[in-house]
Amino acid sequence: GSRLILALDLVDVGRALRMAQDISPHCFAIKVNWPIILHAGPQIIREISRFSRVICDLKLADIPNTNRLIVERVRxxxxxxxxxxxxxxxxxxxxxxxxxxxxxxFSVVAMSHPGASDLLNRFHDMLIDISMKAGVYGFVAPGNNEAVLRQIRARAGGMKIISPGIGAQGGDEVSAVAAGADYVIVGRKIYQASDPVKVAMEIDQRLSMML
Ligand code: BMP
Structure with missing residues (x-):
């Protein structure tokens, strides 16, 4: 199976849906975030779920009751x-x-933007422990920060790691998987390309040759 997760951060809903359909055969899942949800409405989750796994990237960070109310709806x-x-x-x-x-x-235990290193990325060990005790399935960890990603892989055991930061944020899909990612999350490198399907297929092929 594919190790690619498409980050569908398009705000043109028609184009986003067509791209999701065209790329879904070449990716493991499609990640939707606030930009597309706010433009298309929450039903976009249902629509894409008809033909692909959908990962809903709401980066929930609230009290337990509010988190619960949101997740029940996402489900x-x-x-x-x-x-x-x-x-x-x-x-x-x-x-x-x-x-x-x-x-x-999936819980965020480190992030890919430069500013994350000032605070968040110093605490990934504690965040992994909190996440494991809470019973998560996997982690989001930066695919463009090899040192941090390797440390997270070492502590995460066999749990799944999904990694953004590829392409537009400087990371490389093969290096990220070599450093411990199970899946790479790729947005702009694909959807801003002149031939998005071709780029998605190339990423998928490069990763499949690693096995
Ligand atoms: P792009 O490949 O265009 O940089 O998109 C990356 C996607 O992953 C975006 O949806 C972004 O919100 C998300 N993301 C990230 O870039 N870094 C993180 O640390 C965590 C994320 O969820």
Whole structure:
């Protein structure tokens, strides 16, 4: 299977849906974030779920009850997975896991932007411990920060790691998987290309040759 997760951060909803359909045979899942959800409405989760796994990247970071209310709705809409922050604490994250049911929960334990190194990325060990105690399925960790990604892989055992930061943020898909990512999350490198399907297929092929 593919190790590519498409980050569908397009705000042109028609184009986003066509691209999701065209690329879905070449990717493991499609990640939707606030930009597309705010333009298309939450039903976009249901629509894409008809032909692909959908990871709902809401980066939940609230008290347990609010997290629960949000995740229950995401589940009704048919998402395959949901992303939550872990820095808010074990109870908030556990509320996500409990409300998720069959959905996979990924917690953010480090981030890919330069500013993350000032604070968040110093605490990935603690955030992994909180996440494991809460019962998450996997982690979001930076695919453009090899040192941090390797440390997270070492502590994560066999748990799944999904990694953004590829392409537009400087990372490389093969290097990220070599450093411990199970799946790479790629947005602009694909959807800003003149031939997005071709770029997605190339990434998929490069990664499949690593096995
Ligand atoms: P792009 O490949 O265009 O840089 O997009 C990356 C995607 O991953 C975006 O949806 C972004 O919100 C998300 N992301 C990230 O870039 N870094 C993180 O640390 C966590 C993320 O979820």
């Amino acid at each position: 009704e809409l048919g998402a395959w997975g949901v992303i939550a922050h872990s820095f808010v604490g074990q109870d908030s994250l556990r509320a996500v896991v409990e409300a998720a049911g069959d959905m996979k929960v």
